[in-house]
Amino acid sequence: MAGVWRWRRNPLCRATDRCEAWLALAAFLLLMLAAPAVGWLCGARTDASLQASVRAQRAERHLTTAVVVRRVTGARHVADPEISGGAMTRTEVVARWHTPDGAARTATVTTASRNASPGARVRIWTDRSGDPTLRPMDIPTAHTHAALAGFGAAMLSALLIECGRRLIVRRMTGRRYERLDRAWATVGPDWGRTGTGS
Structure with missing residues (x-):
């Protein structure tokens, strides 16, 4: 502003x-x-x-109860990306559980349980068909x-x-210089000569 x-009201304003x-x-x-x-x-x-x-x-x-068969070799504790702040860590284990239709399933899953020793009961997330999924x-x-x-x-x-503002200002400045060049081209050849009215 x-x-x-x-x-x-500046007289020099263009x-x-x-x-x-x-x-x-x-x-x-x-x-x-x-x-x-x-x-x-x-x-x-x-x-x-x-x-x-x-x-x-x-x-x-939904949460399902599974039994730990063994820890995964070289498993590491990882922060859970689905929890705000990532405060909860999860451990990879091989676990066995039953699907909703009663079939036994064994797979590598991650659990937030502190006790991940073989035989421990852990809670894991599964989908409707009983396959392991993310929380x-x-x-x-x-x-x-x-x-x-x-x-x-x-x-x-x-x-x-x-x-956008900078691009418009750049184009405006370019046009200003073009007008100045045209004006100088008409006046420039006679600049400083006697009798030309300068």
Whole structure:
């Protein structure tokens, strides 16, 4: 706004200077209003989509009791990416359990249980057919992902606004120099000669 006010009645002000000042004001307003609105909209839509995904995962996956057969050789404790903050670690084991139709199943699974010795009972996540699956995403993790998506969308919008402003200013400056070159080409050959009215 200060730039627009400064050029208001300045005798040295060119039309392009006023255009640049108004362009800067428009870009500032877009950065303050449009970018946060885009971020909020993207975050809200992402959150709604992730919450629907959380509900679907909770409906399709359930905890099953399994018996540890043995630990996986070279197994390591890994942070669970589906839990907000990754505070819970999981261990890889070979376990045996029964599917909903009664069939026995043995496979390598991950468990959050501290006791992963052979014969220990652990809780694992399975799908409707009894196959091992990842634990469902929790609500705080969904909110975190949505907030990050909204923040990213707001930053991308701000970057696009600033790039657009710089591109327009660059074109305006290029046209200003072209006009200056044309004016100089008409005056330049006679510059400093006697009797040319200069």
